[in-house]
Amino acid sequence: MWIKKFKWLVLFFSLTSCISYSYIDIEFYDSPQKSIVVPGENLLVVENLHLRNTDTPIRELDWALDSVASNEATDALISLFKTSPWYAGISLFKHIYYRNDSSRVVLPLSWQVIDSLSNVYNSKMVVSLEYLKVRPYYDTYPLWRGDFKEYYGFIQVSSYTYWRIYNVETRKINLGQLLTDTLLWEKNDWIEVTPGNQLPGIFEACAFAGADAGEQFAQLIAPQWQKDSRAxxxxxxxxxxxxxxxxxxxxxxxxxxxxxxxxxxxxxxxxxxxxxxxxxxxxxxxxxxxxxxxxxxxxxxxxxxxxxxxxxxxxxxxxxxxxxxxx
Structure with missing residues (x-):
């Protein structure tokens, strides 16, 4: 019995010894889709919060959700800047700027404002979250599975985000980028499906949508190290x-x-x-x-x-x- 096992081991090793290749693990990163060269050693990220009428609970909630999403978007962007080899050695700063312009068009910040922020943070480039709007929607309804009633529920958050990158030295807007997306969470259960229970809460879902908006923009300008293997x-x-x-x-x-x-x-x-x-x-x-x-x-x-x-x-x-x- 032992001899038979030994023969199989010899056969196994003779076969594997014929393999003429191996695998190695590598790390690499590719150029960003939108190449941004930062002048100087500092980079400022600005989170724009648009002041508006909050005289009703619904309007106040609407402003709070947009603010939470905006904060998560800029934080996610900064986090990915820090891990991107493209921005190695760059110091990052964040500033919250309150706006009260009511135009339906997302107007760029004035160069007077950009210069003021640039002087405070000694940054010759400003990455600005110009506008972020989130719209959560939730619904639930029963489903009959034969004689059993089951509940289906979902929450989705659509986001509309606009970013600009200002170059103080050239007095130009290097990039304007619109991003839209919709995140969806859904769940089936034997009891009614509601946000904060089987689904993320409204604020949590909007925070996720904001972070997603920041990560999407980072994918364009802040490449990350990738791990892979090669033969x-x-x-x-x-x-x-x-x-x-x-x-x-x-x-x-x-x-x-x-x-x-x-x-x-x-x-x-x-x-x-x-x-x-x-x-x-x-x-x-x-x-x-x-x-x-x-x-x-x-x-x-x-x-x-x-x-x-x-x-x-x-x-x-x-x-x-x-x-x-x-x-």
């Missing part, structure tokens, strides 16, 4: 490939690439393709995405059946799209 070829029978792999694991991609480039001329087409595949990875790590594609094409020309070729090409194409220079 790398490490055939056990080739010491040079193993040496290059060890160099890469220590972050020495240039020296690893020198070995892989030499091996890409191997008389063994499979080995040449594996080395070329690794060259594509090295160039991705160095930010040379188009060159990565060229190395993948070379690998395919050498050994079309090499694993991961198509999947990795799709990944690289996606990164190329994400890092295209903005017009």
């Amino acid at each position: 790398v070829y490490v055939p056990n029978t080739n010491k040079e490939m193993s040496r290059a792999y060890q160099l890469a694991m220590h972050g020495n991609w240039l020296d690893a690439a020198a070995i892989w480039q030499r091996l890409s001329s191997s008389t063994s087409k499979e080995l040449a393709a594996q080395a070329a595949f690794n060259m594509a990875l090295a160039n991705e790590m160095l930010g040379k995405f188009q060159l990565s594609i060229e190395w993948l094409d070379f690998a395919k020309s050498k050994y079309p059946h090499l694993k991961f070729l198509n999947e990795y090409r799709d990944i690289l194409q996606h990164r190329i799209e994400n890092n295209k220079p903005q017009k």
Whole structure:
């Protein structure tokens, strides 16, 4: 019995030893969709709160919900600024500005106001939440499941958000961005479904909507580190490939690439393709995405059946799209 198990173990290890690739974990970030270069070392985020008539409980609640959402939006934006490598070394400040303009159009702040805020915080760029409006809606009703009555309820919050970025040095508005969204929470229960019980409360839901508005804007201008994995070829029978792999694991991609480039001329087409595949990875790590594609094409020309070729090409194409220079 023990001998049979031993034979199966030998077979298992003989099969796994034939695997010529490994996986490595990487971290990267792509260029923002809306590239903003901050002049100086300080960045000011302004939360605009629009003063309006609050002489009835409904109007007062409406203003309070918008205010809660606005506060969450700017806090979420600042939080993501802090973790974005694009804004490394930038000091962040927040200011609440009360407005009483009643125009239906979201007017930009005057340069007099921008200059005043800029002087206080020594910031040459101002990111401004110009306007945020949330509209919560809730409903519930019974549903019959045969002889049993069940309740369905939901709360949704639609949001309308407008952001601007002011450049004090150039006296220009670098970006104006409108974002709209609707968040939905729903629940089934045997008792009536209400906000604050099975569903988020009204204030909580509006706070979520505000944070979502801040995160959506951050996705455009504040890229975050992303974690992923990549395949790398490490055939056990080739010491040079193993040496290059060890160099890469220590972050020495240039020296690893020198070995892989030499091996890409191997008389063994499979080995040449594996080395070329690794060259594509090295160039991705160095930010040379188009060159990565060229190395993948070379690998395919050498050994079309090499694993991961198509999947990795799709990944690289996606990164190329994400890092295209903005017009």
